[in-house]
Amino acid sequence: MVLAEHTGGQVSDGTHELIAKAHELATTLGGLTEVALLGRTDLAGQLSGADVVVAVDHPALSEYLPEAYEQTLLEVLAQRSPRLLLISNGTIGLDLAAALSVRWEAPLATCVSALEIDEGAVTATAQILGGKVLVDVELSGERGIATVLGGAFGAEAGRSSADADVVHLAPPAGLGAPRMSLRQVFEADGGDLDISSADMLVSVGRGIESQDNMEIVEELADVLRVPLSASRPVVDAGWLPKTRQVGQSGLKVKPRVYLALGISGAPEHLEGMRNAKLIIACNTDPQAPIFGVAHYGTTVDLFDLVPELVDKVRG
Amino acid sequence: MRIVVPMKAVPDLVEEIELNKDATGIEPENLTFVLGEWDSQALEEALLLKDATGAEVVAVGLTVDPEIDRILYTALAKGADAAVKVADASGATSSGPAGIRVADRAALLARYLMDEPADLVISGVQAADDLEGQLPPMLAALLDLPHVSVAVSVGVDGASAIVRQEFAGGRSHELQVHMPAVIGVQSARQAPRYAPITRIKQAMQAGPLTELTVSVPEARKGAIVRRMHRPEESGQAEMLTGDSGAVADQIVALLRARGLVKG
Secondary structure: OEEOOEEOOEEOHHHHHHHHHHHHHHHHHOOOOEEEEEOOHHHHHHHOOOOEEEEEOOHHHOOOOHHHHHHHHHHHHHHHOOOEEEEEOOHHHHHHHHHHHHHOOOOEEEEEEEEEEEOOEEEEEEEEHHHOEEEEEEEOOOOEEEEEOOOOOOOHHHOOOOOOEEEEEOOOOOOOOOOEEEEEEEOOOOOOOOHHHOOEEEEEOHHHOOHHHHHHHHHHHHHHOOOEEEOHHHHHOOOOOHHHEEOOOOEOOOOOEEEEEOOOOOHHHHHHHOOOOEEEEEOOOOOOHHHHOOOEEEOOOHHHHHHHHHHHHHO | OEEEEEOOEEEOOOOOOOEOOOOOOEOOOOOOEEEOHHHHHHHHHHHHHHHHHOOEEEEEEEOOOOOHHHHHHHHHHHOOOEEEEEEEOOOOOOOEOOEOOHHHHHHHHHHHHHHOOOOEEEEEOOOOOOOOOOHHHHHHHHHOOOEEEEEEEEEEEOOEEEEEEEOHHHOEEEEEEEOOEEEEEOOOOOOOOOOOHHHHHHHHHOOOOEEEEEOOOOOOOOOEEEEEEOOOOOOOOEEOOOOHHHHHHHHHHHHHHOOOOOO
16 A cells, blocks of 8 residues: 655645555555545546545645644554555655554564565665665554555656546544644745756765855855755755755755765765765765765765866866 | 653764674774654754753653763753763663664653653654664554654643644644653754753762663563674765866866856
């Protein structure tokens, strides 16, 4: 079973990726692919890659609300008893999966980049320590949960022209008396510039070490006349605004050239930039996962490299 | 108002990480441990709430956690009112591939929070070594409390917490959550404050940390670790050779070939 995610009437790409994978696993195990669609049950038509859409409607489910989603999903799980629940490893996955693993009593693997059936057992490859270590785990027993990284599987097979059967379930009792309510929805700020449309990005990560050092990468971005972007730690530290953040919790970018300076390549970040046409990465750690997606790499120190680049670009 | 902040160390990702001989865990020898970055953000958000409301902030860790004394004394130096180490009566020191399993950690902290309830539990949204899930929602499920993770600000309005929850692409929701509640912090409203070494020393001289022993039933089995390994070295990256000047020449040539550098 896949938990469908939707924003503004659109089912997410990640949902289609999970449906594609669920379909492959269900075929091997001889089962069905089901999708839990909470709130916008009118979107069932977008979930044609599934065999069954389990739809639950209630005003508290129209936007994602942790408590209402969790209660409803527990009801869906109790009624449908899936072998495996797949959730995208984004906000909803980070919010719900661990609570569901306690309440539904199922083993959980997070940050999953591969899922297979090995002699009847569901196995998952999970990334830990910023993607530096992979762990192969077995989700044994009758049930399991995996939160899956975006881009781990292709989405195309998750879309099909055949309509899924839609099963409507009643919302659980008590959903109307929540301990939590949605006060306001904030859309993303436009910000000073749109890094997702840039031809090239100079992007900086934790390796820059301090706010004072930001000057040297700002200078490089200036001489190249391209925007400066960053991975999450730089934005969390307040050295660049949120609108410059590349990654799962920031923006997905696809420039012709992505120059990654001092970025280790945590899964969160790779999800936002792996589709850049040319990735050049500079990191002193030869084990850094960024070199797994980069086309060219160097382990020279960025503090030596960047001034050289500035001089040579200036001519 | 009482705010409890569970904290723990994780291996420093800047250092090389080695696996044990049978590749089922991380070799603890030579590892450097640092406070998890999200826990550091969570402590900052709790201290901002203290600054605004006068709330009491209690930093909590497990006795068996690496570097826990240093982490808790630093939390005190930054402004936490108290720090507590929770010990497991069974004496277990390691149950997962990278220290105590998050499910066991959650069970111990839930027991502590049942004995000494908090209005808000604020912790990092995840830890770099989480394999079997995230602490805040797990704690909330054990305590039957409402929870919100991926929070980027936490405020208080009467008996409710006002929490901003962030989604991909910068979208966010403002939620009103009845307290007590558990919050998983992604980032604080400002960068974590700095604790001068003199203040940390003062905190250490002020006396030992409070230690409490709790006893919990054995946790349910989680995912079974078959093997740990590194990402394929295949990394498609072609490594540029030479000193920084030579590398810069090659990068400029790549940019020039794409018309991004003139001349």
